[in-house]
Amino acid sequence: MGGTLFIDRRGARIARDAxxxxxxVPDAPPRRIPVTxxxxxVVRGSASIEVAALNLLWEEGVALLCLTGRRDRPAARIHGGPHADAAVRLAQYRLWHDGDTRLAWARELLAxxxxxxxxxxxRILERRRGRRRSLSRLADATxxxxxxxxxxxxxxxxxxxEGALAAAWFRILAELLPASLGFTTRRRRPPPDPVNALLSLxxxxxxxxxxxxxxxxxxxxAIGLLHGLAHGREALALDLVEPARPLVDGFVHDLFHGRRLEARHFSDDGKGGVLLGKAGRRIFYEAWEQEAARRVRGLVRVLAREGVRRLRNRPPDPILDQASDGDDIPF
Structure with missing residues (x-):
């Protein structure tokens, strides 16, 4: 199947054409993109989408993510048509009430x-000065x-x-990025520097x-293992994304280390935060699809399928055994 289509133009309109x-988009000829x-x-800002186009996305299982506001907060989402086997969800609900098993699975996820x-x-520290010291500190933290x-x-x-390990890792990451970016630790609301802004996105x-x-x-x-129930929160998605966060961290590091994105691509929002400008967003979207999307998507898909496999009492995926044994991980 295809990749991610980013729409980030003021006044853009998305319609169905068969x-x-x-x-x-204003001042440009229309583009026709097969849904396959x-x-x-991913739609950002003031773009509009017709109901017929929404129906096509649903029918073909194409996911939709709408980002709203100057900080690209997630708003509407469509995940495509629901899975037909409701027995999986029934088993998932039973798992929620089995605290010991749920805890064990959450422990494996964090491992x-x-x-x-x-x-x-x-990978990030390869050929970097002081790599032994950084790797030693990371080894102590892990x-x-x-x-x-x-x-x-x-x-x-x-x-x-998990929080303590993340804090230790971000201290190491901060030392690997240019001091001019102002990144010292993870802060979200608002992101006070370019690194935090990209991590959030x-x-x-x-x-x-x-x-x-x-x-x-x-x-x-909405029913997770590690993250608890909360109104409007997709707890299982937050669980599944935990192992993928280091992939995002590495991607953000590479953008800044390779100077594809710099401080000049960001602006001060006047409220203690920074915003990624239009030119920077184009660079980010293109790089994400080329370098990060496949790895992140492949990882969360394997983890979701592993959950279903276990709910159906089937043998675990050997990929997870590779991780526990310290072998190479194909993501």
């Missing part, structure tokens, strides 16, 4: 995140996290372990991918 999308060439549609973080950090996972007896405790798109993977696998994205 089995295709017709994209119209699109896996996900997988640690393995991917270690692999991504080694060893502590693994001990914490083993000892944790509640989801809150697991989330505490990347996590938003990755979480939408995770929610779509959950729905397509037959799962309810």
């Amino acid at each position: 089995q295709a999308l017709r994209i119209s 060439a699109v896996r996900r549609l 997988f995140r640690i393995a991917i973080l270690e692999r991504e950090a080694r 060893a502590k996290a693994r001990r914490g996972l083993a000892a944790a007896s509640t989801p809150d405790a697991l989330r505490g372990v 990347g996590y938003t798109i990755a979480t939408a991918e995770a929610a779509t993977a959950a729905v397509r696998a037959g799962l309810d994205p």
Whole structure:
């Protein structure tokens, strides 16, 4: 199937043209894009989409993510048609009430995140000065996290372990990026520097991918393992995206390290935050689709399918065994 289509033009209109999308923008001829060439549609800002086009996306299982406001907050989402096997969701609801099994699965999910973080950090630090010191610090942090996972007896405790590891990792990442970017740690609301702004945008798109993977696998994205129930929150999507966050981190690092994006691509919003400009968004979208989308999408899809496999009492995916053994991970 195709890739992600980003629509980020003021006044853009999206309509249906048989089995295709017709994209119209001011002062330019319309574009006709076969729906089979699109896996996900991301629409930002003041664009509009016709009901017939929404129906086509639903019929063909194309996911839709609408980003609204100056900070690209996620608004409307369509994950495509629901999975036909409701028995999977019934098993998922039973799992929610089995606290011990749910905790064990959440522990494995975070262990997988640690393995991917270690692999991504080694890639980033290759040929970098001071890599031994950074790798040593990361090894200390991941060893502590693994001990914490083993000892944790509640989801809150697991989330505490994850938070501590993330904080340690961001301190290392901050030392690898230009000081002129002003990044010191993870801050979201508002993102005070370019790195945090890109991390937020990347996590938003990755979480939408995770929610779509959950729905397509037959799962309810609101019922998670690690993240608790909350009104309007897709807890399972937040769970599935945890192992993918290091991939987003590495992608953001590469954009800045390669100077494809710099501070000049961002502007001060006057409220303590920064915004990615139009030229920067174009660079980000194109790079995301070429470098990050396949890895993130493949990972959350495998994790969602693994959940279904276990709910059906089938053997685990060998990919997860590879991660626990420290072997190479194909993402």
